[in-house]
Amino acid sequence: MAQIFDRSSNALARASLVLTGLIVIALGVTLDQLQRSPWVTRQGQRPDQPVPFSHKHHVQGLGLQCQYCHVTVEKSSYAGIPPTKTCINCHAQIWTNAQLLEPVRASWATGESVVWTKVHDLPDFVYFSHEIHVNKGLGCATCHGRVDQMPLMYAQNTLQMEWCLDCHRNPAKNLRPTGETYNMAWEKPAEDRPVWCATGDEKTGLPTAESVSCVTKDPSSAGPEVASLQMPLSGARGLAGDVGAAVPAAPAYTKFTSQDELGHFLLSHYKIRTPRELTSCEVCHR
Ligand code: HEC
Numbered sequence: 001m002a003q004i005f006d007r008s009s010n011a012l013a014r015a016s017l018v019l020t021g022l023i024v025i026a027l028g029v030t031l032d033q034l035q036r037s038p039w040v041t042r043q044g045q046r047p048d049q050p051v052p053f054s055h056k057h058h059v060q061g062l063g064l065q066c067q068y069c070h071v072t073v074e075k076s077s078y079a080g081i082p083p084t085k086t087c088i089n090c091h092a093q094i095w096t097n098a099q100l101l102e103p104v105r106a107s108w109a110t111g112e113s114v115v116w117t118k119v120h121d122l123p124d125f126v127y128f129s130h131e132i133h134v135n136k137g138l139g140c141a142t143c144h145g146r147v148d149q150m151p152l153m154y155a156q157n158t159l160q161m162e163w164c165l166d167c168h169r170n171p172a173k174n175l176r177p178t179g180e181t182y183n184m185a186w187e188k189p190a191e192d193r194p195v196w197c198a199t200g201d202e203k204t205g206l207p208t209a210e211s212v213s214c215v216t217k218d219p220s221s222a223g224p225e226v227a228s229l230q231m232p233l234s235g236a237r238g239l240a241g242d243v244g245a246a247v248p249a250a251p252a253y254t255k256f257t258s259q260d261e262l263g264h265f266l267l268s269h270y271k272i273r274t275p276r277e278l279t280s281c282e283v284c285h286r
Pocket residue numbers: 049053055058059064065066067068069070081082116117118119120121140141144147148152153184
């Protein structure tokens with residue numbers, strides 16, 4: 001019987017097998033990349049909004065605090081988007097004729113909310129709450145970036161599971177004093193940028209994060225009050241017996257010059273769970 005395929009088609013078959021393999025791999029890699037790409041995660045994109053609201057103008061320019069508009073961020077899972085009334089507080093007087101603000105005026109007149117396009121939107125099967133993050137030493141900027149410099153809002157981070165887990169595995173690298181939550185320009189402590197922290201009386205029943213107070217100026221050079229409070233500690237032990245009882249205990253400040261030290265101090269004082277507990281599936285998928 002005559003050969004239907006000549007010898008060269010053998011090589012062709014082998015080559016096409018290899019090629020198919022390569023295509024499958026390439027497709028897999030592409031899909032994986034695509035899944036993480038900004039096209040899917042919408043990271044960095046500025047969606048069309050009914051009104052081109054600028055955080056840069058309102059936060060950096062006018063000095064408005066985040067809570068002025070996102071009123072529930074500390075006490076609920078949602079930060080919340082402000083109602084039209086909040087805008088009208090000012091825009092009944094300012095820029096009243098601007099075409100840009102027409103949707104705001106229409107909303108005020110009809111009572112129908114402005115329909116903002118969501119920039120961050122986790123799937124429904126993921127549980128997230130602002131309250132715990134904000135009260136345990138994470139700044140808005142840690143997750144949302146420099147909002148005060150954004151003319152139009154975009155997502156700084158992917159919000160993918162891996163991003164959440166990266167912090168849940170080692171929260172210490174991101175923790176800051178709770179007094180710095182809204183500080184957009186907060187930087188990690190360093191040799192030339194130390195932070196001093198003291199812990200208050202932890203028996204008072206205060207939420208632990210609030211019983212830690214931190215300052216960015218050397219508390220021992222804060223004037224006569226603090227200096228005199230520290231007297232009994234400095235050598236005069238012999239005669240200090242009764243004096244020590246009269247003077248209220250000065251909070252003992254610890255100095256931190258690196259994020260690693262500060263982070264671990266806060267980790268224990270904020271009573272943050274172990275990485276093992278924080279990465280278990282039930283935390284986010286309930
Ligand atoms: C004057 C009111 C106002 C202030 C002050 C304000 N925001 Fe907003 N914010 C808005 C409005 C309105 C939107 C919805 C429109 C948009 O996404 O740009 C929004 C949207 C956001 C979003 C995205 C919401 C989404 O769709 O996912 C984030 C994040 C945010 N703000 C963070 C902040 C932070 C952080 C601060 C403080 C540095 C702040 N905002 C201050 C009014 C305000």
